[in-house]
Amino acid sequence: MKHCDNFLVSEKKFLNTSFFKLKLKSKKALPEINPGQFVEIQVNSDSKVLLRRPISINDVDYTTNEVSLIIQTVGQGTKELAKISEGEELSLIYPLGNGFETKGENPLLIGGGVGIAPLLYLAKQFCAKGIKPDVLLGFRSKEQMIALDEFEKYSNLYISTQDGSIGEKGLVTENKIFLASHDVIYTCGPTPMMKAIAEHALKNNTECFASLENKMACGIGACLCCVQNTTQGHKCTCTEGPVFNVKDIIW
Ligand SMILES: Cc1cc2nc3c(=O)[nH]c(=O)nc-3n(C[C@H](O)[C@H](O)[C@H](O)COP(=O)(O)OP(=O)(O)OC[C@H]3O[C@@H](n4cnc5c(N)ncnc54)[C@H](O)[C@@H]3O)c2cc1C
Ligand code: FES
Numbered sequence: 001m002k003h004c005d006n007f008l009v010s011e012k013k014f015l016n017t018s019f020f021k022l023k024l025k026s027k028k029a030l031p032e033i034n035p036g037q038f039v040e041i042q043v044n045s046d047s048k049v050l051l052r053r054p055i056s057i058n059d060v061d062y063t064t065n066e067v068s069l070i071i072q073t074v075g076q077g078t079k080e081l082a083k084i085s086e087g088e089e090l091s092l093i094y095p096l097g098n099g100f101e102t103k104g105e106n107p108l109l110i111g112g113g114v115g116i117a118p119l120l121y122l123a124k125q126f127c128a129k130g131i132k133p134d135v136l137l138g139f140r141s142k143e144q145m146i147a148l149d150e151f152e153k154y155s156n157l158y159i160s161t162q163d164g165s166i167g168e169k170g171l172v173t174e175n176k177i178f179l180a181s182h183d184v185i186y187t188c189g190p191t192p193m194m195k196a197i198a199e200h201a202l203k204n205n206t207e208c209f210a211s212l213e214n215k216m217a218c219g220i221g222a223c224l225c226c227v228q229n230t231t232q233g234h235k236c237t238c239t240e241g242p243v244f245n246v247k248d249i250i251w
Contacts, residue, residue: 002096002220003031006089010066015146019072019114020082021058024090026065033060034099035122036188036211036243039069040219041081042091049077052093054216054238056118056188059150067094070147072114096219097242100209102126104184109155110172110197112138112189118211120147122186123154132156134182138172138193141165173197182206188213191251198246208246212237 007024014020040052059068073082084090100118102125111119116137126133135155139145142165151157158177159167168175173196187197188211201208214226214237221239228237229250235241 001031002093004091004093006091007067009084009086009088009090010064012084012086015070016143018074019070019146021147022069022071022081022084022090023066024069024092026067028065030060030062030065030067031095033057033067033095033121035102035125036099036118037095037097038118038219038242039067039092039094040096040216041069043077043080046080049080051077051217052219053077053081054096054213054219056211057095057121058117058147059121059124067092070114070117093219097238098240100186100211100243102129102131103207104182105131106182107131107133107184107186108177108180108182109133109135110138110178110185110187110189110193111135112172112193113140113144115187115189115193115211115213116147116151118188119186120150120154123151127154134158134177134180136160136172136175136177138162138175138189171196173200184208187211194246195251198249198251201246209243210246210249211242212244212249213242 010025011023038056043049058070109119136158138160141163160172160175185208194210216226217223219238226237227234230248
């Protein structure tokens with residue numbers, strides 16, 4: 001069931017020059033939220049940013065009824081959101097999309113850029129099942145890295161940077177942990193990265209799930225602007241995704 005509620009901005013923290021993290025507190029008990037689900041966040045009442053923006057749920061704390069979001073400022077809506085202050089309120093429609101299942105005994109979670117956001121809660125859910133997952137995060141450089149301390153708590157963490165400023169130099173698909181054996185791969189990040197991971201997984205008969213970030217407007221299956229071509233026809237990324245088994249995706 002979807003909810004539309006106002007949340008209090010209980011914490012706001014800039015992680016570097018383009019990323020910030022919000023902790024948002026609900027006035028009521030949170031419903032069950034799956035890793036990989038997202039919120040549609042209302043920016044403000046300005047007609048230039050009328051459409052809500054889809055943002056992944058980075059973490060959930062049922063004891064305090066807080067959800068965390070990590071947001072990268074890219075355009076007008078996210079720049080407006082970066083101006084919000086602690087104590088103000090934001091309207092969220094949530095939890096949206098299907099989210100990730102926690103399948104596998106030896107999973108590998110791979111995130112690139114802001115695509116790392118939903119993988120923290122996924123790693124936590126694996127830990128709750130007694131499985132500490134391997135997590136591989138890719139960034140352009142050390143300056144772009146975010147949220148590593150939290151991932152360290154819930155995973156065996158591996159890093160790739162394109163300039164080699166930290167971790168292994170190169171793409172995530174060149175990292176030694178990517179080439180090791182895993183029974184399921186979960187990924188979220190830039191499309192070329194996910195496509196390369198999907199090709200590798202299909203070639204090696206490894207089950208693989210990708211969270212797509214198609215452009216969205218309504219977030220509830222009404223406008224059809226987020227459709228993804230799949231082997232079973234066109235699917236709405238907002239309601240039937242954003243997580244798809246890569247064997248079904250026609251990239
Ligand atoms: C399921 C999902 C989860 C996401 N999770 C995160 C996250 O955790 N953190 C984060 O920083 N970003 C995330 N994104 C991307 C984020 O939604 C866009 O960066 C944001 O909407 C851009 O808005 P803007 O007004 O700043 O940019 P503009 O380019 O000005 O946006 C114009 C319009 O296009 C839409 N749009 C633009 N880029 C995207 C995009 N990549 N995906 C979907 N819609 C887009 C916007 O919603 C808006 O309606 C996610 C996207 C999806 C689909
Ligand atoms: S965003 Fe409108 S149908 Fe998916």
